[in-house]
Amino acid sequence: MQKFDAIRPFYDAEVNAALQAVANHPMMKALMNFAYPNVDEEVWKAQLLRTHSIRDFQINFAYQAVQKVLEKSSDGLSTSGFETLEPNTSYLFISNHRDIILDTSILNVCLFDHGLVMTASAIGDNLVKKDFLKTLSKLNRNFVVQRGLPPRELLESSKLMSEYIAQLLLRENRSVWIAQREGRTKDGNDATHSGVLKMLAMGSDEKNVLDYFKKIKIVPVSISYEYDPTDALKMPQLMAEAREEIYIKEKNEDFITLLSGIIGQKKRIHLHVGKIIDTELDQIQAENDNTNKQIQALAQVIDDSILQSYKLWPTNYIAYDLLHHTDTYANEYTEAEKSLFERRLEMRIDGNNEVMREGFLAMYANPVINQLKYRHASQA
Structure with a gap:
């Protein structure tokens, strides 16, 4: 299937050589130290160099890395x-x-x-x-x-x-x-x-x-x-x-x-x-x-x-209410959740830029607006 060579992932037969080529790369070390903080480098590297398939790489390494991302x-x-x-x-x-x-x-x-x-x-x-x-x-x-x-x-x-x-x-x-x-x-x-x-x-x-x-x-x-x-x-x-x-x-x-x-x-x-x-x-x-x-x-x-x-999360409802200057969804979030979201908005967006502020709020509010459209359409 050479026609797909420009876009395809590795075949299993190519996996081990690829891992050997990147085993000492600083980013691979950083990734492994993140996924396995309590495992010595020699241990994970030996396991990596024994890996001969994408499935093994995904299950033994990528899976753990994603779990660690979710945890942290x-x-x-x-x-x-x-x-x-x-x-x-x-x-x-x-x-x-x-x-x-x-x-x-x-x-x-x-x-x-x-x-x-x-x-x-x-x-x-x-x-x-x-x-x-x-x-x-x-x-x-x-x-x-x-x-x-x-x-x-x-x-x-x-x-x-x-x-x-x-x-x-x-x-x-x-x-x-x-x-x-x-x-x-x-x-x-x-x-x-x-x-x-x-x-x-x-x-x-x-x-x-x-x-x-x-x-x-x-x-x-x-x-x-x-x-x-x-x-x-x-x-x-x-x-x-x-x-x-x-x-x-x-x-x-x-x-x-x-x-x-x-x-x-x-x-x-x-x-x-x-x-x-x-x-x-x-x-x-x-x-x-x-x-x-x-x-x-x-x-x-x-x-x-x-x-x-x-x-829909509290952040979506908070953004909707802030964007539309309303308290329509006040029962969907707590005051603490609202304060946290407003703090994030303040830290990430220049308060004097109204267009940017509205854009930021709309990003979170649009999923609420879209579900409202569906509710109205189903009731029509």
């Missing part, structure tokens, strides 16, 4: 929906996207804990420019999404990725994680981009694209953090967009965001996996014979699942 930077993880999934079955998880590394890492920890197939996960090529990070991502079964290409090359890249995803799901029985849109959601408005679904459809060998979507078992995933550790880091881009300016990233911005997401305080985290989208596809097919409309309808079904299953 959160007040705990809760989950729901996993009981609806079958073991030894591959799924296409389409998820809202808050954190570069943790969204997928937490999902894989949960899948492993429930005895389910772990994922190969999409990662932007902007995040694996450093050699060590590229190696680490390939050890974690990430495949590369090539970004910023000219239109013709982008089309070729999308086709290659769609074929690779089909290969994983249908021939290797490997689950896949992909974000519902390119890049993380910055403003709290989670929406599935039809371009993602069109890319997936390129891998179809079915006459009707909805038959293919049924075959690959789409499962929407909703992940919510009580505090977004990268909230303030998202503001410059949101401000540029508000001014209708093109946002240019600072050097190493992605790397700083990646680290902040891992070590920053998140408080509570909830991850929900929805039901497989199946009968909904039959309904879409009955109502639309136009492929574009079918894809838009599927995007809406995914959004419905993600937004309605999104766990």
Whole structure:
């Protein structure tokens, strides 16, 4: 399968050589000292050099590292929906996207804990420019999404990725994680981009694209953090967009965001996996014979699942009330929780910049606003 070499993770036969190449890297040492603070370097290094598969690396090293991140930077993880999934079955998880590394890492920890197939996960090529990070991502079964290409090359890249995803799901029985849109959601408005679904459809060998979507078992995933550790880091881009300016990233911005997401305080985290989208596809097919409309309808079904299953925290309700100068949701939080959130707002945002303040609050408030829309729609 050489055609996928530019984007695929390591094959198991390549894992040990890759680990030998990075075993003495300062970042590997830092990672291992973090995950195993009471284990001597000789011990973890010997174990690392005995590792010959991605699964062994994920279970013996990555799993522990994620548990340590959760222990140090959160007040705990809760989950729901996993009981609806079958073991030894591959799924296409389409998820809202808050954190570069943790969204997928937490999902894989949960899948492993429930005895389910772990994922190969999409990662932007902007995040694996450093050699060590590229190696680490390939050890974690990430495949590369090539970004910023000219239109013709982008089309070729999308086709290659769609074929690779089909290969994983249908021939290797490997689950896949992909974000519902390119890049993380910055403003709290989670929406599935039809371009993602069109890319997936390129891998179809079915006459009707909805038959293919049924075959690959789409499962929407909703992940919510009580505090977004990268909230303030998202503001410059949101401000540029508000001014209708093109946002240019600072050097190493992605790397700083990646680290902040891992070590920053998140408080509570909830991850929900929805039901497989199946009968909904039959309904879409009955109502639309136009492929574009079918894809838009599927995007809406995914959004419905993600937004309605999104766990709302006190921070979301506080932000809504502050943004709208109301106490509508005062019974959803305590005064202490409100004071803590206001302190965070004060520390992270220039109080004189009203646009930035509103942007920060909207990031937390939008999930409440989105659920309100669904409640009103269901009551109409």
